[in-house]
Amino acid sequence: MEMVSTSTSPFSCKVCGQKAHGNHFGVISCRACAAFFRRTASSKWSKMKCRGGSCDQETYSCKPCRLQKCREMGMDTTKFQYSRETIPETGQFQLPPPSIESYVGRPEFLLFCDTDAPNxxxxxxxxxxxxxxxxxLNHGSRTPSYGDSQLKKLTQGFKYIKLDMDNLKQxxxxAQKEIMELWExxxxxxxKWLQYFDEFQKLNRHLQMTLLQSIWHVFQKLHKYVGTMFYRKANPYAKPTHVIIKDVFMDVKNVQFDSSWMSDYPPQDVMKYLMxxxxxxxxxxxxxQELDPSDLELTYLFAQLCFEYAGKRYQGDILKxxxxxxxxLANDLHHxxxxxxxxxxxxxxxxxxxxxxxxxxKAIWESRPKMELGRVFNVLKIDFSHPEMFEDSGYY
Structure with a gap:
């Protein structure tokens, strides 16, 4: 793959909230925070407490607190990128496994090429x-999980499903930034939602990650319908073209869609393909709207859709x-x-x-031949480091 230009990341630094540059020491962060951690990880600041007693973490005037925030987000000197992020340490270290960066020669967590060449x-x-x-997954749910059934515990995570009507953004x-923010x-x-399901927590990490990679985009499809239902319920005069995705309101008839970063075809054709x-x-x-389901019924709806899809897709152990x-969950719903x-x-x-x-x-299964045809004609010019995560998502 010929790399001809670089795009900056649209995601935020997990430490300071500014625009991220890449994956540094195991955390998505900006250059400044990465450089700060490189300098101070083994310094005297690592053993000191807040210098002022009430550090302003927005400005990070206190080095010990900023360093602590880096560690809380997961930064670790053992996770540096070889030949790029070096830090003096005592003892021996092992080289990390080969990465995409090492193959293409670009030390970025997000690699873009922007060229007029169609291939x-x-x-x-x-x-x-x-x-x-x-x-x-390592930190667990944000709040304690309680309830006399697994379905009720899972319903505690309904805050990740229900639409926040007071904070909609139009x-x-x-374009690229908005689409990728949806994926994230x-x-x-x-x-976060599955953290409230005890049975999911009992799985080994491989099975957990396999399930997560397969169901996130199915969850997204139902979430769009449910969010739009909540919106229309609160706004009886809403137009049929009004749609809610995530916490975003849009009129699909008037929204401008820039698909140049993902396809060489006209935007209207790409939109039809994605739909x-x-x-x-x-x-x-x-x-x-007719059923007006309760929170518990909606939780069951999301769980049943996601788990049935994953079982049909993978079969074997995943199906079991x-x-x-x-x-x-069906027994809990019966009760x-x-x-x-x-x-x-x-x-x-x-x-x-x-x-x-x-x-x-049904829409997913019936779309597969059309998606395959789209790959033959290179409708989308996207490749993923983990293509299995985007299978049946509409972008693969």
Whole structure:
């Protein structure tokens, strides 16, 4: 792959919040924080406490506190990039395994090439997302998990699903930065959400990461419908073209879409290609509005869709795991209907809920031949460091 130019990262430094430069010492950070950690990791500041007693962490005038923040975010001198980030230490060290950077000769966590040549690919390295997900898994849920069923515990994470109507942002232009922020948001959101599911916590790290890589974009599809449903419920005069994605409001009829970074085809053609997985034969938002599901029902809807998709996609051990997940959650939902809602005849309502998930999965399966054809004609010029993470996402 010919690299002809460099693009800066649209993501934020985990230490100071400024624009990030790359993956330094195992954390997405800017050059300044990386350089600061390199200088001070083994200095006297590492053994000192806050110099002022009430350090202003926005300006980081206190070096011990800034160093502590670097370590809290996961910076470690053993995670430096060989031949780029060196730091004097005693003892021996081992070279890190070969990376994409070492092959292409570009020490960036996000590698872009921007050229007029039609066959040039854009390489996106998403390993930093996997590293961040691993850090979240190590720390556990932000709040204690409680409840008399697994479904109720998982519903504690509903804050990662429900739309915050008071903090919607309107977007009229979408390009590289906005698309990549969506990927980051949904992958890490699913990771935080599953922290409230005990059965997921019992899995080994390999199975956890496999599930996360496979379900984040399926979660995103349902989240778009649910968020739009909440918005239309609060705004009865909303137009059919009004859509909510993440915490962003947009009118799909008027939004400007810059696809030049991902495709050499006209934007309108790229948009149609990316929309191939949309459900056109079933009004999902209308069905959600009619059912008006509770938080617990919506949580079950998300979990059932994600786990069933992952099981069908991977089969084998993943299928066994996801089937056991679904059985546990289905039993909890049965208890909720019968014992708490006094609704023993809930079959029709459940069938209507499952119709929503079935429509989403049907759209995914039916889109595969079209996506394959798109790859033949190079509709998208994107390559990923972990392509399995983007399979069936619409971008692969």
């Amino acid at each position: 040039t690919k854009v390489l996106i390295d998403v390993r930093y997302l996997l590293e961040e997900a691993g850090r979240i 977007v009229e232009y979408a 948001y949904y992958f890490l959101t699913v990771t 191939v997985q949309s459900c056109h034969d079933f009004d999902i938002i209308g069905a959600l 795991v996801t089937e056991s997940f679904q059985e546990i 909720y209907y019968v014992e708490e809602m006094n609704r023993p005849r809930y079959g029709l309502r459940l069938a209507k809920l499952m119709k929503i998930n079935n429509a989403i999965q």
